[in-house]
Amino acid sequence: MMDHQDEEALREILISWYGPQAEHWPMSEFMLNIVIAMLDEMHNCTATMHFVPHPVGPGNAVSQLAKSYLKKFLSVAKSNAKVYLACARATILSYKTQVHMAAEGL
Amino acid sequence: MKYWIAVTLMVMAASHASAESCDYVTPGTVYLPYHKGAHTPVYFSKYQFNLPSQPDVLLSGDGFMASYPNRDYIGQQHVNPEPWSDQLGRFTSRPVSVVDLYRLIYGILPANNLNAAEQDEVQLQRSLLKLDCNANVTVYRVGGTVDVILQVRQVETGFHTLLLLSDEGVELIILRRPMKEVMQVIASIKRRR
Numbered sequence: 218m219m220d221h222q223d224e225e226a227l228r229e230i231l232i233s234w235y236g237p238q239a240e241h242w243p244m245s246e247f248m249l250n251i252v253i254a255m256l257d258e259m260h261n262c263t264a265t266m267h268f269v270p271h272p273v274g275p276g277n278a279v280s281q282l283a284k285s286y287l288k289k290f291l292s293v294a295k296s297n298a299k300v301y302l303a304c305a306r307a308t309i310l311s312y313k314t315q316v317h318m319a320a321e322g323l
Numbered sequence: 324m325k326y327w328i329a330v331t332l333m334v335m336a337a338s339h340a341s342a343e344s345c346d347y348v349t350p351g352t353v354y355l356p357y358h359k360g361a362h363t364p365v366y367f368s369k370y371q372f373n374l375p376s377q378p379d380v381l382l383s384g385d386g387f388m389a390s391y392p393n394r395d396y397i398g399q400q401h402v403n404p405e406p407w408s409d410q411l412g413r414f415t416s417r418p419v420s421v422v423d424l425y426r427l428i429y430g431i432l433p434a435n436n437l438n439a440a441e442q443d444e445v446q447l448q449r450s451l452l453k454l455d456c457n458a459n460v461t462v463y464r465v466g467g468t469v470d471v472i473l474q475v476r477q478v479e480t481g482f483h484t485l486l487l488l489s490d491e492g493v494e495l496i497i498l499r500r501p502m503k504e505v506m507q508v509i510a511s512i513k514r515r516r
Contacts, residue, residue: 258451261450308450311484315482318396
């Protein structure tokens with residue numbers, strides 16, 4: 218479901234959070250689902266994301282987002298990546314192992 | 324009609340008050356005897372623990388990671404204090420280290436002597452880490468010496484958090500494993516000589 222533009226937006230978010238090592242990570246739908254779960258946990262950090270459609274309920278978050286909404290979602294998340302980092306560093310560290318595992322395809 | 328509006332408003336006010344009063348409660352301490360695990364020991368900073376079962380893959384990066392089937396894992400990382408300066412700068416009444424910030428968030432240090440802005444910051448961090456009256460947090464004193472904070476997360480979030488807080492820094496262990504193995508890891512944590 219992700220195109221190249223989506224992958225690059227996702228990559229930029231992960232570089233902001235985890236540093237240059239994320240430049241070479243493969244961007245998969247599983248990785249996108251982890252980032253969406255993280256953004257959901259960090260929603261108190263900024264009101265900006267409140268106006269963007271979010272996946273609802275459990276399951277595959279990506280499949281719940283229409284293509285156009287996914288672009289908007291990633292665009293706003295990318296613009297606010299550093300805001301999330303300054304606000305929710307502890308949360309971002311909590312997901313580090315899971316993100317690394319996804320980057321290794323595990 | 325006015326009656327139902329009044330009732331509705333009262334119910335809304337009550338539920339709002341209830342939501343606001345759902346504060347995080349400082350956890351009690353549970354004493355746990357040290358128990359050496361059966362599998363590979365992992366050394367990090369001045370501590371060690373044993374893996375509770377044989378992993379499929381071991382990875383090294385900023386820390387240690389063990390991969391298990393079904394996307395389960397155990398990951399350890401030393402929390403580097405340098406990038407935290409912006410967040411710690413929000414504490415203006417007194418200097419706060421990363422270790423102290425975690426202690427404040429998890430209620431090991433009292434937050435009631437902080438100013439209003441600092442208390443708001445602690446409250447924000449608690450909300451981000453799902454620390455409210457429903458949080459499942461316990462402090463384990465392992466072998467009478469090492470204090471480990473365990474936060475059991477809701478099933479859907481899928482991982483548990485272990486924190487080792489000392490004057491040397493913050494060690495973070497994230498586990499996505501059955502509770503039995505989480506407890507085996509905790510019981511096998513000890514300080515190395």
